[in-house]
Amino acid sequence: MSISHRHVASRGPREWNDAQRAQVDEIMARYPTKQAAVMPLLWLAQDSFEWLDLDVMRLVARTIDVPASQVHAVASFYTMFKKVPTGRYVIDVCQTLSCHLVGAGPIIEHLERILEVDEHGDSKDGLFTLHRVECLASCGSGPMMQVNEDFFEFLTIESVDQIVAAYRSGTPPVTPQPQASTWQWNRSAS
């Protein structure tokens, strides 16, 4: 199944459920104005409703008493707010200079090939959406990619294959946490 329905007009009106409502209240208490809650509420909405269609944005707008256009303006400004549906796993692969210098190019091409992505970056099996993104602050451990929230660093063709295979098999790989060996300390006297 491919994600062909990129421009879904509406999935119907939305409301927060009780658990979400409690989170909304907790979020709004953190800021001196309601409007300031727009980003955390968009995150909550995205977590709750997968992506942000216009009805979801209208819900956020109602919640904080601003015009829906204001919420739309904010949602469209930031790249991580999903205005279209994506695959279950979003792969953001870094293409900026430091990663580029250590071989991000071949890694990106390999990902495109094995995922069989279309022009939107959606994989043929519908499981992944691949984005070429700008610097993710992992410059000393490139090439790297972020799958949903998890960073995968020092990528090779082999490790990319393994990571993709693990997601495909339904048992996502354990995220390698930063280890002391992945960066260095102050080894030399200053």
Next chain:
Amino acid sequence: MAVEPVRILSANWEVPGSHTLAVARTRGAYTRLAKAFAMKPEEITQVVKDSGLRGRGGAGFPTGMKWSFVPPKDKRNGKPVYLLCNADESEPGTFKDRYCMWMDPHLLIEGMILASYALDCHRAYIYIRGEFRFIFRRLEEAVKEAYAAGFLGKNIQGSGFDLDLHVHLGAGAYICGEETALISSLEGEKGQPKLKPPFPAVEGAWKAPTVVNNVETLAAVPWILENGAAAYKALGTEKAPGTKLFSISGHVNKPGVVEISMGMPMKRFLEETCGGVRGGKKLKAIIPGGSSVPVMTAEEVLEGLVVTAPKATDAGPVTQVKVARWLMEAGAAVKQGEPILECEDGLVITAPATGVLSETRVAVGSSVPAGHAVTRVAPTMDYESINQVAGSYLGSGGFIVMDEDTDLVDALTNLLRFYAHESCGQCTPCREGCGWMYQILCRVRDRKATEQDLVTLLDLADNIYGKTICFFGPSAAMPVQSFLKKFRHEFVARVQTPDAPVPVTAITGAA
């Protein structure tokens, strides 16, 4: 001077479980609060001022001075003060704050409590980039722990001081690391910068006085308070005291984050700390402070600035100078304008830049023709030296190394794609110009450009620089200007010989 390495920011990074409150407390976390609460808030600002701590986000502005711009309570019209921690680390080549927050979140929180107390701030936020959501979760955990232990909230440790601290998650916009854009974003607007003045310290978040400090800056405050301004000032250089985290990436043997005292010779930093250029290759270029700063050539890094015997002085023309005595030893740290060499007729030759003096290459008693090299001043890792020797900046400390095989046209094109993508779109010169510069560079890279395109490219850069609301425009223009100035031959070769083979590099095949 061989000083023992001092670890202020990364002291706990290798301790297992360093991010938890239990472990952090065994390492001294929150012990500085009692000392601070016994002081007057303005005394803390004074300590930070005296320490010479400078903002670690990139601009290097003195932190204590920034704090002192916040109006006193009776001149704030009842408005609160906000402290915002800038954790939107996105500058290509920079990845230090990420480890600060991941390995030692309580150090940052403690620094924020101390800063808030100094600023009379009772509500502070950490603005962290959306891509760091896994760190955001860790920070939220740490904040929760700090609340539970009474380090945050009402009447902290019986001091009568209240502070609420929240973590705010961005959602993918480089520009939100610019302080006024960060404020716009926090307020719930698009993250677009605002004109200064008014400066945030006077009118920032929600029109109230606001201080925005980088993660690394705030994380240095507890140590400074504990050990005193003099101890901090004893580290590093006179104008750039203390230690700094550097992010090392590119063609080196040991990429990663390191903490060093400011003022280490750049050559030594490259060869020892970075482990040298990988694969035994020669160095071609370095970007010393994150992608936005001007590039440095290998000569500037390794050789520094040539100091020549003057051809003319106030006393008249000079044909030869005879070296009477060296006033500095080889390897000594020199300041711009400092006398380094005395000649027989009373002529004194001064350092043209701050840095480290290379070998005293002319023997005492020997003569040098005017205009010839007598020695060199090589750059050191601090704000002044990098600027004076190479016209570049220390910036955020994102040290990107490129070896002899690097295609610099391709490298610059890569950077301009970044700027074209990240321009917030508010100012026309930046919004349009960055895209145009990227398109022209693509043509140069692909050998489809004419020489006129290089003229246009520089013209565009000149018309962006200084003509935008924020410093993003100049940040995009500076790489273009410096690459074209310092490596012009590579660009000219691309437009003049359209049929020459494309150099094979490690990065060919990338977008």
